[in-house]
Amino acid sequence: MQFILNENIIKTDLHPGFLLLDFIRYEQNLKGTKIGCREGDCGACTVLIGELIDGEIKYKSATSCLTPIGNVIGKHVVSIEGINGEILNPIQQAMADEGATQCGFCTPGFVVSLTGFCINKKTHTYDNAISAIDGNICRCTGYKSIERAAQKISTLMLEKEDNHTLEDLIEKKIIPSYFSTIKEQLSNINNPIEKLINPKHKFIGGGTDLYVQKPEKMTDEAAHFSIHHKDLKGILITKDEIIMNGACTVSELIESVEFNAYFPSFAQHSKLVSSTPIRNIATIAGNIINASPIGDFTIFFLALNAQLQLSDGVENRKIALKDFYKGYKQLNKNENEFIEKISIKIPTKNSLFNFEKVSKRTNLDIASVNAAISILLDQNTILDAAVAVGGVGPIPMFLSKTSAYLIGKTINEQLILEANEIAQMEILPISDTRGSSEYKRLLVRQLIIAHFNKLFPTLSVEKLICAL
Ligand SMILES: Cc1cc2nc3c(=O)[nH]c(=O)nc-3n(C[C@H](O)[C@H](O)[C@H](O)COP(=O)(O)OP(=O)(O)OC[C@H]3O[C@@H](n4cnc5c(N)ncnc54)[C@H](O)[C@@H]3O)c2cc1C
Numbered sequence: 261m262q263f264i265l266n267e268n269i270i271k272t273d274l275h276p277g278f279l280l281l282d283f284i285r286y287e288q289n290l291k292g293t294k295i296g297c298r299e300g301d302c303g304a305c306t307v308l309i310g311e312l313i314d315g316e317i318k319y320k321s322a323t324s325c326l327t328p329i330g331n332v333i334g335k336h337v338v339s340i341e342g343i344n345g346e347i348l349n350p351i352q353q354a355m356a357d358e359g360a361t362q363c364g365f366c367t368p369g370f371v372v373s374l375t376g377f378c379i380n381k382k383t384h385t386y387d388n389a390i391s392a393i394d395g396n397i398c399r400c401t402g403y404k405s406i407e408r409a410a411q412k413i414s415t416l417m418l419e420k421e422d423n424h425t426l427e428d429l430i431e432k433k434i435i436p437s438y439f440s441t442i443k444e445q446l447s448n449i450n451n452p453i454e455k456l457i458n459p460k461h462k463f464i465g466g467g468t469d470l471y472v473q474k475p476e477k478m479t480d481e482a483a484h485f486s487i488h489h490k491d492l493k494g495i496l497i498t499k500d501e502i503i504m505n506g507a508c509t510v511s512e513l514i515e516s517v518e519f520n521a522y523f524p525s526f527a528q529h530s531k532l533v534s535s536t537p538i539r540n541i542a543t544i545a546g547n548i549i550n551a552s553p554i555g556d557f558t559i560f561f562l563a564l565n566a567q568l569q570l571s572d573g574v575e576n577r578k579i580a581l582k583d584f585y586k587g588y589k590q591l592n593k594n595e596n597e598f599i600e601k602i603s604i605k606i607p608t609k610n611s612l613f614n615f616e617k618v619s620k621r622t623n624l625d626i627a628s629v630n631a632a633i634s635i636l637l638d639q640n641t642i643l644d645a646a647v648a649v650g651g652v653g654p655i656p657m658f659l660s661k662t663s664a665y666l667i668g669k670t671i672n673e674q675l676i677l678e679a680n681e682i683a684q685m686e687i688l689p690i691s692d693t694r695g696s697s698e699y700k701r702l703l704v705r706q707l708i709i710a711h712f713n714k715l716f717p718t719l720s721v722e723k724l725i726c727a728l
Pocket residue numbers: 299300301326462463464465466467468469470471472486506507532533534535538541542543544545546547548549550554555556557597598599600624625626627
């Protein structure tokens with residue numbers, strides 16, 4: 261196995277499931293990358309992962325505590341040591357000048373994430389700088405000083421906004437000069453895993469569920485790294501369908517111009533799901549297979565009537581996502597089958613879609629209840645409808661009766677009240693740490709109203725709320 265860590269080519273025979281964080285700290289003795297939570301929450305372990313795509317290196321931030329080294333084969337991993345120079349770089353200087361570091365434990369993670377912001381081709385606005393650090397937590401500073409540092413870095417980048425090349429960043433001393441040699445080095449690394457596909461092995465996508473749930477087991481399990489398999493990568497848009505391959509990540513969808521043309525609110529909805537470094541590595545297939553009753557993308561795609569293409573490496577079959585869940589964490593899938601593709605129909609100009617999520621914190625929290633709806637309209641009449649809700653049953657729920665009830669009806673306040681009554685009969689919430697069953701029932705009511713309020717702003721929400 262080969263990859264580049266900072267300036268050095270790494271060759272290792274360690275198990276590919278070995279954690280990148282442990283490799284960096286204990287095999288390479290680079291202690292700048294910190295261990296906070298080991299669950300993807302704090303960002304102290306953030307690194308950049310650079311991948312050669314169409315002849316250019318694309319860097320993304322990632323949590324090394326959830327990334328197996330198998331996922332970085334043939335890539336460039338940058339830890340804080342790979343950013344350090346003789347003197348503080350402009351990001352480190354801004355953090356120091358603004359008092360954005362106190363105990364310093366979180367600081368390497370923030371600096372790495374902000375470096376990712378600078379390398380990234382997105383516009384270097386202050387808002388984008390803040391988004392880049394949405395996966396980093398600081399216990400000391402109260403964030404205002406970090407926000408000021410982010411503002412300074414954004415201003416520096418905006419000075420020459422049309423020039424984003426690595427050379428420009430090297431000239432600005434944001435990254436060291438060795439970055440200019442990485443592209444050539446990466447093109448010489450061969451990736452043997454790419455050719456392997458053994459459906460009997462455990463599939464690993466981003467590892468953001470697997471390494472939270474069973475990190476110890478992952479270092480001796482026979483694994484298949486889906487992100488290395490060419491046929492499982494990327495998104496395909498045909499005349500009728502949007503097809504996400506089995507290793508398509510959340511960030512790939514967010515960044516897909518075509519996908520966003522059809523779902524302009526997707527990027528905004530996705531901001532409510534995990535954080536930038538998690539979205540950069542987490543796959544949609546991983547979310548669906550995890551079968552969490554509150555999986556956000558599962559609910560999203562349930563309401564879009566997604567179809568799965570499962571394969572055992574030889575044969576494949578199609579199944580509707582709504583028929584995929586048989587019971588709590590029980591899937592309509594054979595042991596050897598993996599998700600090859602997830603497809604949805606291309607929406608027409610009369611299609612409407614909305615997603616809502618309620619959690620204790622707005623960001624970086626799992627839902628108490630989430631909900632999505634898609635509607636096909638003809639004037640004021642519903643031709644087709646699909647409603648999905650999470651957190652109110654043992655599986656991510658497709659509300660088939662509520663969906664069927666809406667079809668053929670005219671949109672008005674009374675219809676929403678009636679649909680709500682049917683939804684209440686379909687759901688089975690239990691009381692747990694995310695709320696009592698009564699609270700979750702209330703949330704389902706409110707979220708269904710919220711859908712219609714967003715999609716049909718002329719409806720009288722006050723009238724609806726008073727009627728409840
Ligand atoms: C800090 C943090 C915050 C999070 N926040 C949210 C949130 O807000 N909402 C939410 O829904 N989730 C959240 N998650 C959960 C997680 O990020 C998602 O479920 C993610 O989509 C999982 O994808 P993955 O590729 O990382 O899965 P992995 O961990 O790689 O795999 C998960 C499961 O899917 C299987 N698998 C992966 N790919 C395939 C395939 N192609 N075919 C068959 N099986 C496959 C694996 O074997 C495993 O059983 C969060 C996780 C973390 C760590």
